[in-house]
Amino acid sequence: MNYQLFVASAPGMEDITAREITGLGLARDDAAETVPGGVEFSGDLETVYRANLWLRTASRVLVRLSTFYATDFAGLRTKASRLPWERYLRPGQPVAIRATCHQSRLYHSDAVIERVLGAIGDRLSATVTLDAATDAEEAEQPAQLVVVRLFKNRCTVSVDSSGALLHRRGYRLATAKAPLRETLAAGLVLAAGWDRRAPLLDPFCGSGTIPIEAALWARNIAPGKARNFAFMAWPDFALAVWEATLAAAIAAERPDAPPILASDRDAGAIRAAQSNAARAGVADDIAFTCQAVSAIAPPPGPGWIVANPPYGVRVSENKDLRNLYAQFGNVLRAHCPRWRVTFLCSDLALVRQTRLSVETSRVWTNGGLRVRVAQGVIRS
Ligand SMILES: C[S@@+](CC[C@H](N)C(=O)[O-])C[C@H]1O[C@@H](n2cnc3c(N)ncnc32)[C@H](O)[C@@H]1O
Incomplete structure (x- = not known):
């Protein structure tokens, strides 16, 4: 399967993240597009795993599910309910939904969140609960983060594959004054x-x-070798692919x-x-x-x-x-x-x-x- 990916990075660092992506062979030079706030490219499941494991400057890796026009709430709910949510959510798993609306008829982000939540429930034939805790270390069953962006009536829906932000490698438990991310x-x-x-x-x-x-x-x-990622809780998590990716990373250490x-x-x-x-x-x-x-x-x-x-x-x-x-x-x-x-x-x-x-x-x-x-x- 081919995944459309958006790797978020801090403003001003997008070109560095793009160089990391091409340097790691996650995308060809002409296939990684730098946009404000991140880099877009596509790849298979192993690419999703490797991007999370290896990128040093990225803050998260989003998988784009779809982009569609939405000018009314009924249409938004119908179109969002056609997305393959069952690939990313286990039964009973809560979701955290973040929505931003700019220059769009649907401008009320809370109402957008409510409709997308309803759409997920429609698709899964279940009641889905909202929860803000997306970090596996803080919550027993962390919420799967869903990101919805409405811009000029085009609605982009993505799921987060990272979980806790990628700067959280796990080693920095002791801090001093003004630590740098x-x-x-x-x-x-x-x-x-x-x-x-x-x-x-x-x-x-x-x-x-x-x-x-x-x-x-x-x-x-690999900066992410000691941590967990949201994709590990996806129903189709390919443990063997992940283990091979991690083993290859460890074998490549100097x-x-x-x-x-x-x-x-x-x-x-x-x-x-x-x-x-x-x-x-x-x-x-x-x-x-x-x-x-x-x-x-x-x-x-x-x-x-x-x-x-x-x-x-x-x-x-x-x-x-x-x-x-x-x-x-x-x-x-x-x-x-x-x-x-x-x-x-x-x-x-x-x-x-x-x-x-x-x-x-x-x-x-x-x-x-x-x-x-x-x-x-x-x-x-
Ligand atoms: C912004 S902090 C560095 C944070 C660091 N990058 C981190 O991630 O934790 C600046 C550091 O400079 C140190 N510092 C201040 N004046 C100093 C001096 N004259 N000589 C050496 N270190 C100094 C402070 O103790 C502080 O730890």
Whole structure:
């Protein structure tokens, strides 16, 4: 069977996700279409499994069931009741439905949800209940997420194959201040263009997300190998296909990574980072040190600096941060000439404080805040 897939990724990261998709051979270059908020392509059941298992920057993988015109509620219910819900829902399984309506006659999302819920019940000849809990770790029988999008009277209905968002790899149980989402950390390492041979250093590592994602990528460890996915609860879940996909992933892991160094001045953050790295299976691949950025001692390079330095939201923090960014720039010029640097920052004035020659055209959002990806080569 051929599945139409929509891989959702954070705004501004779609091109990176598209490169991952084609790089993994999930779709040919000309068959993966980048659209706002994600990437569209198609594939078989194994592609659905591999996309969930392997994509480092995706937030979820949706399977598109159908797109049809809907200008009245009766028509919406009839058309939605023709979709093959029995392939994605077990008897008695609750559903979570998310609906958005734009420039459409049907503009009341709650009413759309009610009709789609009714349509699922019509198809399954059963009463289906709504439930918001889609995460297998939080609910005994997690709800299957259904996504309905009405745009200019065209209704697209999709089911989620991921379950908990894909950034939840399972390793980051210990957190420090302002942790970065795993998908953004992976995106930063990919955007940096790290060659996975030269050293990589994060001098503001916090709970370790950037070096851990770097180590997972360097060792070709599938980010989803330790978690469950919504597709595992589908009635036609092909256990043998999944087991073969997972076994192939494990067989493709590499034993070593190049030097990955991570430091932070906060001892609690370093402890959290070390336990997260151990859970991710990469503790031996990362050298953690508790030290201020002023004390970094990079190995012979050049290599890559990839970091998420603190950026404040309170004005009172600005003076300290300006000093910290100026120091960051000075330290890099002194110790890392010709290294490449990639860092996230919400404030261009702080980026300028580094006096590094960086370009900042890439914009992402982190925790609702617009952030820039600053990238360049360090000149002494
Ligand atoms: C935004 S957080 C990094 C979060 C990290 N990427 C994660 O995913 O957990 C910034 C980190 O910089 C550290 N930090 C602040 N000033 C520092 C300094 N002068 N030297 C080293 N680390 C510093 C903080 O302790 C904090 O952990």
